[in-house]
Amino acid sequence: MNNQQTLSIDCNKEEDIFKFAPNKIFTKLYDTGLPGKGVFHAAHSACEYKEHSYEQHGIFVHLKPEHNSLRRMGDSVEIENVNVGDMAIIPANVNHWQRIDAEAVEGIALIV
Secondary structure: OOOOOOEEEOOOOHHHHHHHOOOOOEEEEEEOOOOOOEEEEEEEOOEEOOOEEEOOOEEEEEOOOEEEEEEEEOOEEEEEEEOOOOEEEEOOOOOEEEEEOOOOEEEEEEEO
């Protein structure tokens, strides 16, 4: 983010998810009953996420393929081609940005 503080996202708060995700996102947050732990399901079209960091660790399981997605995590930049079932592990407090060109994106996030 240029000259601005990176967004800090609490993935257990649905309103925080909307801070970095695209406007037309479907999301459903499931309460696990465990403090600080959660599960959410998200789906949206191609987008570019605002730079952010998560307050919790996230394990994201892809439910649709994505090709030529660009992800920056910390100082590392990767072009990703993911398939259904592939996972992305996003550590807490690490700057994260992503551009996804796939027509439809869908996944489940485990927040730990």
